[in-house]
Amino acid sequence: MYLRKLPSFRHTLAFRLTLWYAGIFTISSCVAFLLFYMLITSVIGQRTDQELVDQVGQFSTLLAVRGIETVKRVAVLEAQAAGVKKIFFRLLSRDGQAFSSSNMSYWKDIGIRRVAIERLLSGSSHVFETIVIPERKHKVRILYSIIGPGIILQLGQSMENYSRFIEAFKRIFIPTMAFLIVLAAVVGWFMARRALSGVEAVTRTARNISGGALEKRVPVKTRGDEIDRLAITFNQMLDRIQTLVTGIKEMGDNIAHDLRSPITRIRGIAEVTLTTGKSVGEYENMAASTIEECDRLLDMINTMLMISETEAGVDKLVREEMDIAELVRNVCELFEPTAEDKGVTMNCDVPEKCPLIGDIRMIQRMLANLLDNAIKYTPAAGTVSVSVCKNEGQKVVVSVKDTGIGISPSDLPHIFERFFRCDQSRSQTGIGLGLSLARAIVQAHGGDIAVTSSPNEGSTFTVTLPNSSPSGS
Ligand code: ADP
Numbered sequence: 001m002y003l004r005k006l007p008s009f010r011h012t013l014a015f016r017l018t019l020w021y022a023g024i025f026t027i028s029s030c031v032a033f034l035l036f037y038m039l040i041t042s043v044i045g046q047r048t049d050q051e052l053v054d055q056v057g058q059f060s061t062l063l064a065v066r067g068i069e070t071v072k073r074v075a076v077l078e079a080q081a082a083g084v085k086k087i088f089f090r091l092l093s094r095d096g097q098a099f100s101s102s103n104m105s106y107w108k109d110i111g112i113r114r115v116a117i118e119r120l121l122s123g124s125s126h127v128f129e130t131i132v133i134p135e136r137k138h139k140v141r142i143l144y145s146i147i148g149p150g151i152i153l154q155l156g157q158s159m160e161n162y163s164r165f166i167e168a169f170k171r172i173f174i175p176t177m178a179f180l181i182v183l184a185a186v187v188g189w190f191m192a193r194r195a196l197s198g199v200e201a202v203t204r205t206a207r208n209i210s211g212g213a214l215e216k217r218v219p220v221k222t223r224g225d226e227i228d229r230l231a232i233t234f235n236q237m238l239d240r241i242q243t244l245v246t247g248i249k250e251m252g253d254n255i256a257h258d259l260r261s262p263i264t265r266i267r268g269i270a271e272v273t274l275t276t277g278k279s280v281g282e283y284e285n286m287a288a289s290t291i292e293e294c295d296r297l298l299d300m301i302n303t304m305l306m307i308s309e310t311e312a313g314v315d316k317l318v319r320e321e322m323d324i325a326e327l328v329r330n331v332c333e334l335f336e337p338t339a340e341d342k343g344v345t346m347n348c349d350v351p352e353k354c355p356l357i358g359d360i361r362m363i364q365r366m367l368a369n370l371l372d373n374a375i376k377y378t379p380a381a382g383t384v385s386v387s388v389c390k391n392e393g394q395k396v397v398v399s400v401k402d403t404g405i406g407i408s409p410s411d412l413p414h415i416f417e418r419f420f421r422c423d424q425s426r427s428q429t430g431i432g433l434g435l436s437l438a439r440a441i442v443q444a445h446g447g448d449i450a451v452t453s454s455p456n457e458g459s460t461f462t463v464t465l466p467n468s469s470p471s472g473s
Contacts, residue, residue, distance in 0.1 A: 013199075014192040021188030026181050033173055040169070044162050049128060052143040052155055056126070059089075060147040068151065072100045079103060090154040094121065098154075107140075109133055110156060116144040120152060130159070138163045198227030202234050214242050254419035258300060258431060262293045269293075296431075303433045307418065310362065310440040317359040317444055324363070324396055324465075325354040328388050331367045335375060343380030349387040356396050356465060358445050363465075366441040369434040370400040370461050376428050378404030378458070395447075396465045403458040412453060438463075 055078075063071045068091075075089035079102030088110075090101040096117045104110075116127040127144040139159040147153045198221070205218045217238060218231040266289075273286040309316050332348040339346045356363075374384040382403040391397050407415060411422045416439045419432040438461075442449045446466045453459035 014189065014196050017192035017195075018185055018188040021191070022181060022185040025184035025188070026177075029177060029180055033177070037169060037173075041162070041166070044165060048141055048157065048159065048162060049143070052128075052141065052157060053126060053145075056143060056145040056147060056153055056155060059153055060145075063148040063151065068148075071147070075100070076102050086158050086160070088156045090156075092117070092152040092154055094150050094152070096152075107156060110140065110142070112154060113144075117152065120144055120146055131156075195227070198231060202231060205234070205238075209238070214238070214245060251418055254432075255304070258419060259297065262297050266290050266293045300431050300433065303431070303437055304418075306365075307433065307437050307440045310437070310444045317362060319357050319359060321355060321357055322360050322363075323353055324356040324358075324398070325350045325352065325388050327360065327364060328367060328386055328398060331364060331371060332386055334368070335371045339375050339384060342375060342378075344375055344378050345383045346375075347383065347385040349385065351388060354388055354390070354396060356467060358465065359441075362441045362444070366438040366463070367398070367400075369438045370463075373434060374400050374402040374404065374459075374461075376430070377425060378402045382458075390467065391464070394467050396467050398463045398465070399460060400463075401458065401460040406455040406457050406459055407451070407453040408455050412451065415451065416449075 059071055059075070062074060072091065075091070079087055079089055084103045085106050088102050088104055088107045090098050090104070090112070092098050092112060094117075096112050096114055098112065110131060110133075113129060116129060119127050125145065129142045129144070131140045131142060133140065137160075139162070140156050141159050142154065142156045145153050145155070198218075202218050205216050208216045217235045220228055220231045220235065222228075269286050269289045273282055276282075328350050329348060332346060332350075336346055371384070371386065378384055384403075385399075385401045387399050387401075389397050405424055407422055411420075414420045415422070416435050418436045421430060421432040439449050442463055442465065448464045450462045450464075451459060452462075
């Protein structure tokens, strides 16, 4: 069971972070210990050498003051006092021959190095040497030095203290290092787990969501670190996905609902004609009604496709230079007869010229939708006013104002949603897609559409389009 889990565990980020943490900790501890070791050994080595030099100095003075016989005696006595296994003295002539020494029974393996004597004679004040005696535990440090005319002192000292220190150091160092590495791995593991707990929460939530729980969110702590930012971004993405999914579902429901009515009507007409209709005229009426209903369906499907395409991106637009003043004048002229038929007065306050870059067909469609609504939802004797101007930011502002039935404050936030229709406008023809398309077109041009309205007083739709004319005028 555990063995099977191990390979996947080895690939976890927590395991790799722990490994890195413990690895870096081990390397830095080893480097620190090594530096400490080198420093301590060098200090101990220097102290040993200094002791030897000091002793040589004393013998030099003794020779000068008391003569060689006293030096010979003191050497024997000093070696006895320190312990014959600790130190030895040997007096040599210039040709390297020993003429006196302390008890050398323990040091008989140590000879006299010709090279050291030669170096002394060629001018060196002290010559040091370290000797390893195979069957002995401790090394021996030896100093050759001239203490008087033609007299060389060979002074040897066991490096027992030095070796003891190294051994003690190793005894402490190895278990301490092992303990610290284990501690670093444990601490590293906990730290990595703690740091990655947020990522695990995101993973858990993502797993729940893939199981269908779209309303789940990652808990956000108040640390404000990278994991919190990941959780916030992830939650925002989920909000967006949820809105989209709900939107798609609602749109599906709406499409089903809006398709059902015309199809039911087509079926009804066909059924009635089939059961009761006898004359060619009745069949002709059925065909005409069917064509009318089909046109309505096609119009709805085409408008929906257009909204989707426009919302998909600006690339779909065919941008060209145009005069929006002229475009608005033309659309007003087109709707003039409809307004007249309804007894609605139309005012068109448009400047001589107003250049703009945009998709003419799309902007025409957007203006037509706004004007169509304004006339449709304004009773007889009302007024529809269209104006074009530039605001302080030199953006083109097109406004369509009517004195119609208006929109209630509760409906106002929803009128740009697909298939949304206010209750009081149900008596009018329409499918509730005109404003969705208008908004999609305006947004694809980088502009904005806003509405203000009061029930029974009228509505004003204001479209602001960025003035991207080449002259910027
Ligand atoms: P419709 O095909 O129903 O006109 P729209 O998307 O163009 O669909 O408009 C959505 C709803 O907004 C309309 O059903 C209507 O209730 C409301 N509306 C739009 N324009 C106006 C207006 N000028 N005055 C009053 N209500 C309006």
